[in-house]
Amino acid sequence: MHDAAFLTTATRHGGGLMKAAAAYPDAPRPWLDLSTGINPEPWRGPRAPEEALNRLPDPGALGALEAVAAAAFGATPDRTAATAGAEAAIRLLPLLLGVRSVEIVGPTYGAHAESWRAAGVATRLIAADQAAVSPAGVLVIVNPNNPDGRLTRRADLIAMARARSAEGRWLVVDESFIECTPEESVSDVVEPGLIVLRSFGKFYGLAGVRLGFTLAAPELVVRLRALLGDWPVGADALAMGRGAYADRAWRGRTATALIARAHGLDSLLARAGFEVLGGTSLFRMTRTPHATRWFQHLCRAGILTRPFDHSPDALRFGVPAERDLPRLARALEAFS
């Protein structure tokens, strides 16, 4: 695959290091993956023991995980369904809600529009200032937004959830990156039309485990669980999710550390001439007239970032671990 073809591939999703390595066979290894917003310093508690792999996950263990996670979100277990990643819920929502139209505040994470379109629902991207008056059966807001970090205030979301619920309409808030700004979360808010999605893998740095949660009215949670079956997540997700969501100390420490690391990255990027537009403390969105050249230059240095087909001058950087900043700094300095 040559440069241009790989650029197109990379605008779909982050990740995909195997294709990057194939497109840039001479790049130094291991690759530094800054194409996603996954914490490179994961929660390091125990995985599931070998015996747990040998059995079907116990329904009791799923209940225990959902209880611990619900407590961390300020919600109750009857409103909290575990899924194999937030992505799994994004794909199933169109089948559960049975509406004719959806509006998505965008540009944003592409899987939302993809899954509604695949279900044959009329799908429109709207600007943030149109959200409060959206007439669609479902309104989707990613908060904070990916890729630009745009934040919708909790008070505004509550007002929208209330108004939409009263009209029999839904509000889906994707809080995949909310741990960076927990005070804006609406995971604890109870409104019949409000659905909140949470991701485990990003903040906890364990995306390979596949775990997320859907918070919604108990009747909807029951219907979602019926679609997922009795064993929606695997043994590592049950063990690590339960451990991590109970670990308040790690959560607090990590939120602070991420902010410091994001500042460190911003300084490097500013020095290299990028305009840092915003983001969260897990990823930073930048603007540069040379986004494609930068993307390709960094690939040649074994560093994968995230370009966007809807904004050819945009480049997103995952916030690296402290130990990887020098490598990024060297690669940024070598650009010509």
Added chain:
Amino acid sequence: MHDAAFLTTATRHGGGLMKAAAAYPDAPRPWLDLSTGINPEPWRGPRAPEEALNRLPDPGALGALEAVAAAAFGATPDRTAATAGAEAAIRLLPLLLGVRSVEIVGPTYGAHAESWRAAGVATRLIAADQAAVSPAGVLVIVNPNNPDGRLTRRADLIAMARARSAEGRWLVVDESFIECTPEESVSDVVEPGLIVLRSFGKFYGLAGVRLGFTLAAPELVVRLRALLGDWPVGADALAMGRGAYADRAWRGRTATALIARAHGLDSLLARAGFEVLGGTSLFRMTRTPHATRWFQHLCRAGILTRPFDHSPDALRFGVPAERDLPRLARALEAFS
């Protein structure tokens, strides 16, 4: 929970040791779980390394897993979609196929009827001898059947798949236990209306990993993948599935060993007065007029078996590991 309430719980699914332990707090630990058909001697290759948990699964790794599994099934990767267990596919099929009626050869694994009914599809259990003339949009056959081991011949399945495909109808063959009788598998058969489900966790003894496959026409595989998203299975499933399906030697050795172990169990059961009706070499179905008393007696000995609400004189035993036979033998002898 007293005996009777737990009996009702246990007729839904195998597994659920936590509830069993709560209902029988004085039973010796650890519990011996014979309530499922999961191989207690799992494939023991490497799990995903820690770094793999920290990343989103690479789409390339998913493709590699599907290629190795497809080869083991005699299928091609474009007909093979990985899911988080066969169960995940069972739940989604009603949404994918859009039919009005389904017939299921039963009695059989309950999740099939449950998921079609949840989707509002007219659902009927039929006898095996009615299968060939089923007029329903979808016909489901579990082969070999769970819980009784009834086998439908490959030639008969191929004839049904061909006839139904010609009429625009579907045939779903759930081969979750086919590794015990691989010569009857239709995983390699290409007919537009044929869908085959495979389970990883049972034969390989790794149910906690959550991995299964749906084999179907490429167009349907594309639509299923869209419902699952880009990361349908976790890091352990990618690593262990790829290793295990490539391990032909283990597969052959294990099929032989399971047969010997099933014979060993049959002898014990016959000596204790059970009529062994059949099964597969992962589980044995028995009849006894005292099924409820046996179930409860074995629970008190810390051994969980599987009762059925549709056959109050039936009790199913998972085939235990060699090392656990003496414990089962002692418990069987202590019945009065």
